[in-house]
Amino acid sequence: MSKLRFRISMSLDGFVAGPRQSVENPLGEGGMRLHQWALPLAVWRAPHGLQGGEVNESTPVVEESLVNIGATVMGRNMFGGHPGPWNPESPWNGWWGANPPFHHPVFVLTHHAREPLVLEGGTTFTFVTDGPDSALEQARRAAGGRDVSLAGGASVARQYLAAGLVDEMELHLVPALLGSGERLFDGVGDDLRGLELVRTVAAPGVVHLKFARR
């Protein structure tokens, strides 16, 4: 059975983005601190077309997260935060550039219907307006037996978490405080819906906590 797999960087005080998120600053103020552990890694740089980089305890965790993914689900803000309906006179193709690092079908949850966007390297963005269940179903079908990656942002992740649809969750816990911003688990309740901690990996600037169904 194809799994829904989710990973996200979270601060010690539970934030996955800083305050005052915007199209210009999608991570919010200070939110970049949550991703500093990943940026120097060779395994992060390669899919973004960059040479070199470090190898450390995070490397196998990131490598594992990239294996056996056949499709991705994400929220509108994760795609690019375009606030209005699709306007063919002024196309907005998100901030992923001409050759996004997915290389597989991506399903974007949104309230604004638009035609699919086919980009280089095998990435297509399909816009889903009939809810998270439909997006997941379409992604599962597109994945052809492989797993589906839940790319976030937090509000979409919360919906799948609260519905008990997440099969694996890798939390990249960053040992720092953001103090304010968007919390991952707000409104999810007091129940991880069968997800249990199955692996802990300490690495420079981050602790990776893997949750799965036993």
Add this chain to the structure above:
Amino acid sequence: MSKLRFRISMSLDGFVAGPRQSVENPLGEGGMRLHQWALPLAVWRAPHGLQGGEVNESTPVVEESLVNIGATVMGRNMFGGHPGPWNPESPWNGWWGANPPFHHPVFVLTHHAREPLVLEGGTTFTFVTDGPDSALEQARRAAGGRDVSLAGGASVARQYLAAGLVDEMELHLVPALLGSGERLFDGVGDDLRGLELVRTVAAPGVVHLKFARR
């Protein structure tokens, strides 16, 4: 130099107590889930006068936390949550019983002055009404060169954290959600004041994250 050392159990969503804390239920609803990892341990049972128990990866972490402590600072709620001023006709000696597990001087931050309480086994409770700096100074003096333990609760811990007075912090991160209750880091801001993650220990039902000044 005598260190101020703090340890506390926290849920994945940042809570150190559940909602609706009271004198009858000081951990709040569901708060007991934060301490399940510790209760079976021999190293937890022994100071509470209980025989037997488990030994696992948590054991050396708990043992370390008990070494070289000469005094303790805690908040009124941690002492016993008595809401009113001291009444010699109806003495309330907290919920620690006749022989508390501290065996050293304990300084309780409160707004209500009362005489020190001398109990069995070397534990004395001294009630401090002139603030956290004074309580820490008195505890340092009483500790005679050894370290001071900050026992909580959360509101007292936040004051010392925000003032940059905590030298070591052991977070017992419990991989579960409480959903609501009291958050450890609310109001502390976006700065750990020089505390850095120096050790990660995965154990049954908990991940121990040790922070210290490098």
